[in-house]
Amino acid sequence: MKEIIINLLKKEGIKLRDEELGKLIEIPPSPELGDYSLPCFFLAKKEKKSPDKIAEHLSQKIKLPKEIEKIENKGVYLNFFLNKKILAQNAVKINANFGRLPVGKGKKIVIDFSAPNVGKPMHIGHIRSTILGDSLIRIYNFLGYNPIGVNYLGDIGLHIGKLIVAYELWLDRDALKKNPVQELLRLYVMFCNKEKSKITEGVEEEFQNNEWTNRAKEKLKLLELGDKKTEKIWNEIRKASEKGFNKVYEMLNINFNETVGQSEFSEHGKKIVLNAVLKKLAKSEKDGAVYVEIDSQKKFILRSNQTSSYITYDLGAAVERYKKYNFDRMIYVTDSRQADHFNKLFKILSMFGYDFSEKLTHLGFGTIKFDNEIIATRKGDIILLEDVLKKTIAKAEKEIKKRKTKGDAEKVGVGAIKYIVLKTTPQSDVHFSWESALNFEGDSGPYLQYSYARASSIIKKAGKFNKSKIKISGLVSAENNLVKKILLFPEIVKNAQKELNPAIIANYSFELAKLFNEFYHSCPVINSDNESFRLLLVDSFRTTLKNALYLLGIEVADEM
Template sequence: MKYKKIVISSIQDTLISMGIDSFSKEEIEKILEVPPKQEMGDYAFPCFLLAKKLRKAPPQIAQDLMFNINHEYIEKIEAVGPYVNFFLAKQKIGHEIVMEVLNQKEKFGSLSIGNGKNISIDLSSPNIAKPFSMGHLRSTVIGNALANIMEKCGFTPIKINHLGDWGTQFGKLITAYKMWGNEEKVKANPIKELLALYVRFHEEAEKTPGLEDTGRLWFKRLEEGDKEALSLWKWFREESLKEFERIYQLMGIEFHSFNGEAFYNDKMDEVVELLNEKQLLSESDGAMVVTLDEHESPPCLIKKSDGATLYATRDLAASLFRKREYDFAKALYVVGREQSLHFNQVFHVLKKMGYEWSEDMHHIPFGMMLKDGKKMSTRKGKVVLLEEVLEEAIKLAAKNIEERNPNLADKEEVAKRVGVGAVIFHDLKNDRLHDIEFSLEAMLTFEGETGPYVQYTHARACSILRKGKLEEQGLFSYETYEDDRAWAILSLLMKFEDVIKHAYNQFDPSQIAKYTIDLSQAFNKYYGTVQILKEDDQQQARLQLVKAVAIVLKEGLRLLGLKAPEQM
C-alpha cells in the first residue's frame, strides 16, 4: 500500500539521520501497527527496539521521531508514551484513493506478481455416479475463488476438474446395476438411481460376503477393456457429467479440463519406468515403494503386490502431464486436509526424481463439511445434496424479494444470484482449515455477516447513485473526507490491494470475504448517519465515495465467485 510505504520510508529516513541505519524497511513494516481505535491514528510505531541502540527511553525516542518526521501525506504525528502515532492527510489521500478506484474500476487492487504465467488448480473433483453433495462444495468454491485471486494477481489460472471416474467402486456399481438396476429408471433420474444402487450394494455386501469379490471382478474386467463393462462405465460417466454441468452452471463455475482418473490409465507405466531408471523403487512385502525416511514419512506406494497402481502413481502421472501441457509456475491441489500425507509424499517423490518444479506445488487443505458433527458418507447414504441446498436458497431469496420488493425487475435472476451467493459466501467467510457444520439456516440468513448482506449493501450504493448525479471529474471540495465515518471507508479502500496480496500468499479467500463484510459495515454506518444526497459543495465527493464502494464491493464479490445485483 502506497501510504503505508510512505510512513515506513519516513521512519527509516529519520532513523538514518539519527545514526541508525541497521533497520530495513521490512523490519519496520513488521513492527508497524494499526492502532485499535481510529482516534489513535492510522499507524503506530513502537520504539522499544530502538532503546538499546540509542541508549534512550522509548518515550524520548518517540518524541525525537515526532519532531523529525515531515511528509505531505502525513497530516499529524503524536508521541504517546513509547509510540509514535501517524495521522494521514485525509482529504488529499481520500481524493487520490477514490480517483484511483473510479479510474481503474474493476482493475483496482490488481497485482502483477504472476506476469501472465500459468497456475494449474485442481478443484471440485466429484465422483462419477455419485451425487454432488455438500461435501464437494468446499473444494469447488475455495478452488474457484483461488483461481479468481490468482488471476487478479497476474497469473493465468487453469481450472482442472480431476473427476473420480475410475476405481473398484465402478466394479461394485456395475455389479449392483446388473443385479437390481433398471435402465428406464436410471435414464429418468441417473444420479439418484445410481446412488441407490451403490448404497444397496454395501448393505447387501454386509450380508453376502462374496458380493465384494464380484465387484472386484467386474472392475478387473473394466480395466481389461471388457466391452460390456466399458459401455456401462461410459454411460454412468456421461449421465453424471450432465448432472454436474447443470450445478456448475448454476454456480457460474467453468473448467478448462475434465480429465479425471481414467485419463491417466495409459500414463502410469512411464512413471514406474522413470522411477526404475532413477533407482528409486524398492520392494516392500511384494509391493513397489519409494522410501521417504529422510522426510520422516511412510514409504509412498507405487504398485501393489498384485501389480495394480495406486493414487500416488496416478497423481505423479498427472503432475508430469500437466507440467508438459501447461508449464505451470505453480500447481495447487484444493483437496481436504485428510489427504495431506498423500500430497506430501507425491511432492517428495517428484523432488527425488529431480524435478525442482515440485517445490512450486502446493496442497491447499480445508476442513470438512460435517452433518450432526460427523463426516458425510455417500456409502451410507448420509449426504446432503448441493443442488437441493442451492434450490432451497434460491426459493428463500425469491420469498424475501416478494416480501420486500415485489416490483423488482428480473426477480428470478436476482433470486438465483442471491440464493447461490448465500451458500458460497457462507463457506468462504470461514477459515478454510476449520470444519463447517452444515446448517441451512445459517447459510440462508440474509442479515449479519452473509453474502446477501454484502450484495444488499452493493445494491444500496447503486440505488444512491441512481438518485444522485455523479460527476467523476471536476473540481470539488473533499473536506467531507475528514469525517471519521468517511475515513473509515477510505482506510478500507486503501487496504484492498493488501488484502488481495495476503489472500494470495496464504491461499485464503476468507480474507476477501471478511474484507467485504468490513467495508459493507463501514458503508452502512456512513449511509445511516450522513446525508449523502444533500445538495451542497460536498455532494460530489460523497457520491464519488459511494461509487468507489460499489466498485470495490462488486469486485470483492466477483473474486469470491458471487454476482452483485444492482437492485434487490
C-alpha cells in the same frame, strides 16, 4: 499508504525487507492512535536500542511527506496520522480496475479443485473445494497471474470397479433414464452394503481382500486392459455423472480451463513407478506390489495385480501437468483429511528426482457442519449439493417476497452459500444454517448485495452530477472511516493471495458494507453541501464492493 511508510522507515536505516516491515505495520485499535502503527520492540534486537527510544528517535527524524499529517510516538509504538484530504481525493479517483495489480505477470498457477467422483453425485462436501478453488482462480487472475483451473475427475479407482459390478447386477434402466445420478447412487450404496460385512478393519480400502472388493478389482483390471463391455458401461457412467456435475457448476457459475479424469494418467503413473524400481528408488514385493519407504513405513504406489492406485494416478498427473504448463505453483484444494496423502505424494516426487515438487502446495480445509434443517435433505448418508442449492434459492425467493423487495432469488441464494463458506478461514469448520446464510441484516451475502443495491439507488436517484468539481473539506468520521477502508482493498487482495485465504476478502467486504451503512445513516448525500464528493464516495464504495464480491464469485444487483 503502507508502501510510503515502509520507504520512510528504510530511508532512516531500518534494515528489514519490505515484506517484513509490511507485516509489522498494523492498524491501531482506535483512530486516536493514528491510521497506522509500528511496534518498535520488533526492531530492538537489530537496532540494539530500547523500543521506546527507537520510536522516539524515528518520530523526530522522519521528514513528513504530504500524505502524512503527523507522526507520534506512544511508548514503544510509532503512530502515523495520514492526510485525510489526500486520502479522500485518492478514494474518489478509483475506477473499475481498482485493486488489480500486475504482481504475478508471466507466472502460471495451476489450481486443482472440485474433483468429484464419477458415478457418485456431488454432495455438500464438494462445495467447499469448488467455491474456494474458484475464488482463488479469481484472486490470482485479478493480480495478473495466469491461473489454470483443473477439475480432476475421479473417473477410475475402486469406486468405479464397484459401480461396474453393481451396474451389471442390479441396474434399473428406466430409473437410469429418469434420474441417472440417483440410480448410480442407489447402485453404489447396494454394493457397499454387500461389501461392508467382509471388510477387514485397519486395512486400506484398495488392499482389502474379500469376495466383493476383489470383484471390483477384477472389473478395474478389465477396464485398464481395454475390455470393450467394461469400457461401454464405464462410458455410460461417466456421461450420466458429468451431466449432473455440469448442472451444479452452471448454478454456481463456475468454469474450468481443463476437465480431465484420473484415468488419463494411469499409464503415465505406471511408467514413473516402474522407472523408479529400475533406478532402485522403489521396491517390489513378491506379489508384484510396488512401494517406497517413507519414515520407515511402506507406502504402496502400485497394486499387486499391476493396476494403478490413487497415488499412481496422482504421480502421473503431477508430472504431465508440469510438462504441459511449466507452472510456477500448483495448489491442490481438498479436505484437510487428505493432508497425509499429499505430503507423501510430494515426498515421493522429490525422492524420484522431480524438482518441481517444491512448487506443490496442499490447501486443506475443514468440514461443513449443518443444523438439523439441512440434515433433513439427506439421501441416505449424503446431503446432495444440488438439493441444498435449490432449497436455498427457494428460501431466498420466500425471504425476498416477505421483505417486499426486489431481487434475483438465484443470485441471492447462490451468493448466500458462497459467502457463508468463504467467510470462514479454510482450515476452520464452517457452521451452516439457512437462517444465518439468508440474514439480510447480518454478516451474510444478502446483506452485502443489499448494501450494493442501496448505493446504486443513491447514484440512480442523483442522475447526472459533476464529477470534476468536488470540494473536500471537514470530513466527518463516517466519511473518513469509509475512505480509509476503501483504500485498503488492494492490500487486502494481496494478503488473501499470499495466505490462500478468501476469508480475508469476505471479512473486509462485510466491514466495508457496515461502514457504508453507517455513512448512509449519518451523512445525507443528495442536496447536501458535500453532494458531489459524497456521490463520488458512494460510487467508489460500489466499485470496491463489486470487485471484492467478484473475487468471491458473488454477483451484485442494482436493485434489491
